[in-house]
Amino acid sequence: MYEELKDRVVILTGAARGVGQGLAVGFAEVGATVVGVDILDCDETGDKVQAAGSKWKAFQLDLADEAAVNAMVEKVIETYGRVDVLVNNAGVLNPTPWDELDLDTWNRVMAINATGQFLTIKACIPHMKKAGFGRIINVSAAIAETPVPNFIIYRASKMAVIGMTRSLATEMGQYGITANCVSPSYVVTPGQIELGNDALRDGIVAVQAIKRDGLPSDLAGLVVFLASNRSEFITGQMIHADGGLTYK
């Protein structure tokens, strides 16, 4: 499947666990080289990628740190000579009611969810332009488009990413670079359990057309397709693999 993805270099943020781990495995299964980036240790993901027979490299860094992001991409280029696909999966999903939403929280969530994606894209684009090929895939979440309360800053940051992705798509169209957003449904990941968000699950599954929990692997099919040559005419889109949670 997707032979052209073999040995293509995929930078994947938020690779340590959950949806990111599912995406890493999806790419490993088609033979892509996976570069995992996370503030957490990525060893577990690395083991799975390598067990699937793919090459793996890991970077532990804070995506809000411009210098660290730039150094990471430089190191990837130095090691592999290329970066083909960037999957911006890292994000924080902290429920925060409006009255508790202070400026520090606003800035922190924006820095990771939106600015972090801006920085990784900024670092990768020159290399993608030179190669005349690039795939930028930004992971959002379908619940950002449902009437679930307490996610104001999360939604704002994800809508910012969608806005950036659209304009980026327009400007990059002539360089063989596509940029799209993807949304899984709610996935009960270690990150979500930590935040106590697993209580959301039942309400969301009940609304979905396909009434089962979203899994990290549910998004992988779509992300790998978008990274392939077969999606070259798809750009600027926001695509949901969310069991029919929301329709667009």
Added chain:
Amino acid sequence: MYPELKERVVILTGASRGIGQGIATAFAEQGSTVIGIDRLDCAETGEIVRAKGGSWHHYQLDLTDSTAITNAVADIAAKQGRIDILVNNAGILNAMPFEEIDLATWNRYLAINTTSQFLMAKAVIPHMKKAGFGRIISLASGILLTPAPFYAAYMATKNAVIGLTRGLATEMGEFGITVNAVSPSYVTSPGQIEVGSTHIQSIVTSQQAIKRDCVPADLAPLVTFLASDGAQFITGQTMHADGGLTYK
């Protein structure tokens, strides 16, 4: 590419030429059995499918004829033993100022672009439900989200396709059947040449992020992806392979 598509039975309307021919080709490349339905002769498409090693059958019928549809699908089910995928591709598209659209024309658009999709879905769904598997993929249109003039009847009937897609997705989720719509950009197909609409091509292409003419091969990979197992959690969506003509 998608081993699971080998020998799956695909019913494809509007198979005789243009976008339909491109979709038939893509499924043939996966080894699927392609059953072409069109009021026109499908011999050319049949040759392509067979040359690619796919199995091919065809039914020449008018999609406004509900009896003909029922009979054809019953015959397909009896002969093939299964119906896995329905691609509702047939449609008409003709530029016409609103004042020139009379009731007969409006009803014709509705019958071919929308009601035929309803009739095809009605016929195939019992078989898909019995099998616990189905993929319904319907053609919408990239121009739906643009301020293009002279397409009131076309846009109404294609938007109705999206409504049907969403409603059906919700009710079919529990049966292993996904229902989605896909939108290409404007394609200079034989059908468009016949109605003299080809002047639209350059206008539309110039608005796209990727500034080249949309061809059937740009949409076909999206259709086969949606038919694949990797898309099992994608339903109720309208996905664009339109070179970034519109963003959603």
